[in-house]
Amino acid sequence: MSNCIVAQSGGPTSVINSSVVGLLNANKKLKAFDKVYGGLNGIEGILNKNIIDLSSISDEEIDHFRFTPSSGLGSCRYKLSDIDSCSQEYENLINILKEYDITSFFYVGGNDSMDTIAKLSKYARINKIDIKFIGIPKTIDNDLMFTDHTPGFGSAAKFIGTSVLETYLDASVYVNNGIFILETMGRDTGWLAASSCLAKLDNKSVVDFIYLPESAFDKDQFLRDVKQRFEEQNKVYIVVSEGIRDKNGKFISELQCSSQDKFGHAQLGGVGNYLKNLIIESGITSRVKSLELGILQRCAMHCASYTDLTEAFKVGELALIHAAEGETGKMVAINRDSNEPYTVSYSLVDSDKVANHVSYFPSEWINEAGNFVTEEAYSYFKPLIKDLPNLALKGNLPKYKVFNQ
Structure with a gap:
């Protein structure tokens, strides 16, 4: 044998x-x-x-x-x-x-x-x-x-959803709250970031905005959306994929990316801090925190x-x-x-x-504004984390x- x-x-x-x-x-x-x-x-x-x-x-x-x-x-x-x-x-x-x-x-x-x-x-x-x-x-x-x-994905999604809930609660304890940005992995696709839609309290999503590589990122529109939401509720929770790009396909974090792996893939990271600085410099608020989940989401x-x-x-x-x-x-x-x-x-x-080849997050599961996901996405994710x-x-x-x- x-x-x-x-x-x-x-x-x-x-x-x-x-x-x-x-x-x-x-x-x-x-x-x-x-x-x-x-x-x-x-x-x-x-x-x-x-x-x-x-x-x-x-x-x-x-x-x-x-x-x-x-x-x-x-x-x-x-x-x-x-x-x-x-x-x-x-x-x-x-x-x-x-x-x-x-x-x-x-x-x-x-x-x-x-x-x-x-x-x-x-x-x-x-x-x-x-x-x-x-x-x-x-x-x-x-x-x-x-x-x-x-x-591997279902467990990562479960960890991300749990982390969103717990960091949301941590960030919501003060009278004067701020803006929290959670950065997930996802160089080419937004599946991980999108799975954060699972995080709900009293049947309501705790995440305000989700930004994915599949939807072109507009800096000015981002700041307008965040400013409006912050003025409405005194706190904003944002989830962003490390691989978000502008309308020309350029990585938002490209200036902070200095290396590639053996397959020629850009070693990304740092887009959360970029957005944090963007918000602070815009004058919306100085109370902004950014957390990069990094390898924690892989092996929990x-x-x-x-x-x-x-x-x-x-x-x-x-x-x-x-x-x-x-x-x-x-x-x-x-x-x-x-x-x-x-x-x-x-x-x-x-x-x-x-x-x-790459299986991208479906465009029909992204809302028209390009800053959140649909109920179909939630239904797709839900059974994977049981x-x-x-x-x-x-x-x-x-x-x-x-x-x-």
């Missing part, structure tokens, strides 16, 4: 390890592979033979691993070269997989990870190599095509969505099942069948269709387990 390997790539999420455990669980039932290996630090680690046997780890440790946030196998941002320009890189990887008698490779990740799956499956097909390559979706950005949503297992955890587990299970059936070059996708009651089904999509995990504790803190330390 042959073996398989699973690895994680890109930014972490709260539920990425649940997909690995789902895969392990499926193999325990099917006995499709003798061993399930884990590649530490993604494909980069596999190329360096940083590989462990996950099959030998105790059930108790695996259970703790499932409820551990972040990438417990480690991650990387390693971009495979095009097949034509550097076939040696592919040959090296295939030789390592053969050395470990690996016939199925699973990659948990987002757009760039699906690009890796597409390239590897193409290389295997061209060279008649019998190794299956399957992508398992993961990204808090919720920007993968051909899937209703991605594992204490505030994760149990629905998200369950779906992450399921796509891991199905990835192994489909590989055992002979599928390759695919990604497991989630299809929403119903909102109320919330039900989903699963399917396979070609990884090359997902790779390097329930909380019951975490094991050690020393009255969550008991976590990783394998990359």
Whole structure:
């Protein structure tokens, strides 16, 4: 009997390890592979033979691993070269997989990870190599095509909604309140910022304005809107995506952006402070606070969505099942069948269709003024954040387990 390997790539999420455990669980039932290996630090680690046997780890440790946030196998941002320009890189990887008698490779990740799956499956097909390559979706950005949503997003949305409620209450304690700006991740899409619409008190949104990359940002209109709302209620709560752009497509925070990652993506951040200074300089009020959630929104297992955890587990299970059936070059996708009651089904999509494409927040879910979202958006988000995990504790803190330390 042959073996398989699973690895994680890109930014972490709260539920990425649940997909690995789902895969392990499926193999325990099917006995499709003798061993399930884990590649530490993604494909980069596999190329360096940083590989462990996950099959030998105790059930108790695996259970703790499932409820551990972040990438417990480690991650990387390693971009495979095009097949034509550097076939040696592919040959090296295939030789390592053969050395470990690996016939199925699973990659948990987002757009760039699906690009890796597409390239590897193409290389295997061209060279008649019998190794299956399957992508398992993961990204808090919720920007993968051909899937209703991605594992990791629901938990990030739950954390953002909770953070909005709590910071709103904190910012509302004084007679003379001010303006609060919360900055979320979201370089190309506004799914994360838009999910802040979930935060309600007495069935009323606590957020006044939401600004997304999909809607051109107008500085002057922004100041007029904020000024009017502040005069009406003596406080304003604003949520902004880090990737908002002007009408020419230029990042509002571009002047503060000085670096790119290996995939050429701008390393954004700081737009909240930019808007804060803009408001103060306009004379609306000097009482303005800005908070950048940063990495907190990625790995908050204490505030994760149990629905998200369950779906992450399921796509891991199905990835192994489909590989055992002979599928390759695919990604497991989630299809929403119903909102109320919330039900989903699963399917396979070609990884090359997902790779390097972006699922944008629907323009029809943005209000005409471009500064909030519609009720349809709220209905989309609501079932994704249902329930909380019951975490094991050690020393009255969550008991976590990783394998990359």
